[in-house]
Amino acid sequence: MVNISEKISSLRKAHNLTQEALGEAVGVSPQAVSKWEKGDSLPDISVIPDICRTFGISADALLGSEGNSKEMAYAMELHGILLLGVIASASLFDPDSRKGLKEFSSLMNTNPDKLRKFVEK
DSSP, X not given: OOOHHHHHHHHHHHTTOOHHHHHHXXXXXXXXXXXHHHXXXXXXXXXXXXXXXXXXXXXXXXHTOTTOHHHHHXXXXXXXXXXXXXXXXXXXXXXXXXXXXXXXXXXXXXXXHHHHHHHHO
């Protein structure tokens, strides 16, 4: 898997941009771009949309999560199991959380988007 440092460097070169030009396009110094490409630091989250627009890619493509659906599904399932354990533990102490446990349990076998929305509540 390509890390974000390698991704930014290869995209910049593919678009024939200097570090200075990329920095200017996204509002950072050329030194910041250099640090990203060397892996010394990561772009601030507020700069990610600008980087993506500059290269015409999605944040998923930049961050390397695009195309990893099997790994993502597995991670969501593990995350769900952990959350189920937390909710189950809480329900021992709080009767109101039993409703959440039932709702969460039913979502475990449905659409991942519905599960994600429930988890983000």
